[in-house]
Amino acid sequence: MDRASNPPQATHDVEILPDRVRITLAGEFDLANEQALTSWLVDAIQAGPGRPVEVDMHDVGFIDSSGIRVLLQAHAEAARLGGSFRLARASGTVREVLEIVAVYDFLTSGD
């Protein structure tokens, strides 16, 4: 796999609902699109400060440690603004890698 010449395909969609902000991610996330993922999540968190943020991971096929770092930092940013941040519907390899680094429960509990 040549990451330098083939940046992973990834998309996002943000819905600001009355009671929460929902971000739907799709594609693959790694070092090559770390910056993009950071700004998508931070923008969404700041769009509804204090509102619970839910990240739908159903269509994410791959995430590496850089992507996980972004999720953890987004969680911290939401907490700083007085809101909550939780992942929903993570499955397959994505859930597996979150469990190996032992942050699955933390990131899905919404504390």
Place this chain on the structure above:
Amino acid sequence: MTTPAETTILVVDDRAPKRYLLKNWLTRAGFAVAEAEDGHDALDKLRQRPFDMVVLDVKLPDMSGLDVCRHIKADPATTSTPVIHVSAHAVDAADRTLGLVGGADAYLVEPIDPHELVATVQAVLRYYQARRRAEQLAEGLSRLAQTTLAVTMARDFTELLGQAAAGAARLFGTAAAVATQTTDAGWALALATEAGKVTVGGWEPPGDDVPIGSHRITGLAAQWQLPADWPDPVTVTTARFRPDRPPLYLFTCAPHEEVHTQLLTQLTQALGAAAEAQRAQDQDHRIAVTLQRSLLPRHLPTVPGIDLAVRYEPASPQAEIGGDFYELSALGDQLLIAIGDVVGHSLHAATVMAEIRHALRAYAVEGHCPGRIVTLIDELMVRLLPGEMATLCLLLLDPRTGRARLANAGHLPPLLVADGRVSEIWHRAPLLGINHPRSDDLEFVIPEGGTLLLYTDGLIERRDITIRDGIADLSRLAGDVDADLGRYCDRLLRQLTNPPHADDVAVVAVRRL
């Protein structure tokens, strides 16, 4: 401008005396002349070979001269062949207009003045030659741009030189070769045949000093160690930007036209610049790798009753260096074993790796248990390295009893190979850098003859399989431990990874004798 002697004109007229007259005038003006009797004869002859111009009677027995002209202009092979109509009978402005609208470049009406004929032929040729030069230059510049893009996108010197030679062969329509010094001090030459087939090999530069700037000389192929079948003479164009930088050589067969010499210079400069950029990039990568390696242990400790092997495979030069690390130290009667991976790929990740490694050695020397060491590193990172994250698997082993205490922080499970069975040593606790609560240390025993295998994700991670399947693949291959532990690690790397590596791969094997 092309001399008239090289210019061949096809004269088309059904009347022999008229053809004779036209041929006579044009030959005396220095043109070569071929003849055709009617429209079909003319089109046949045009299919057989190119002509520089057609002098065409409007009234032919088999078809109209206007139709012959339309055929010439409609065929891509002859569309840029100029046509001059000659008309025997009195014609009015409307007829002449029809001829010119049909694609003719000039229209002469009898009685024809020989001087006017020759002057008209020369004027039309002048215009066509200028147009052809402009078209050639535009095409050459377009191919130059394509080649420049291809060499800029090349990932290594082999690809760069191959693209450069193939691009030069396309640009000039001849065999071409490009040579320069690659990063590892050797010189390489890429050869492209006229058909575009490329071979790359070693090359010895001549002793002469190449001047700064772009220069062009002519020589013999043998002087430049080009293949025996290279046609002499060879045109050698060089580009060198600074006295302390190696030059780049472009070899082509001698150009005939001014357009080519302009393109030669531009191409050589573009290739020279691309080679400089490639050297700089390779150099950066080499410095980063050297620095990263200097941050890892220099020697393995000698521990009675324990056999150790370590492998560290660097990522490909196209990938950034990673933050994989390992640690093996004898601390009193204990062996400290650790493997880890800092999130991110950069020299910065390598420096974070060094800080974590030094911290873990320091905390271990103080005599803390693995879980406490991990907690202390975690606190240190949150305070002093905010935003950084890493995985770490750390254990202290008593070589005499085989008793091991392990603390994991988000790292992949080590494998224990004992009595023909492979088990995954899972100890789930969060990765470093977020200061989350941890579970107690895991205690287990490595029996005599047992082997513990630690690794980073480069060994098992592939996007087409799950991590579970990656670990299962490793378990299958790891069960059979070679007598030589170094060979064991090499075999696992060979069977599980596919160089060039997108990521670093570290493997640590520890066996109790």
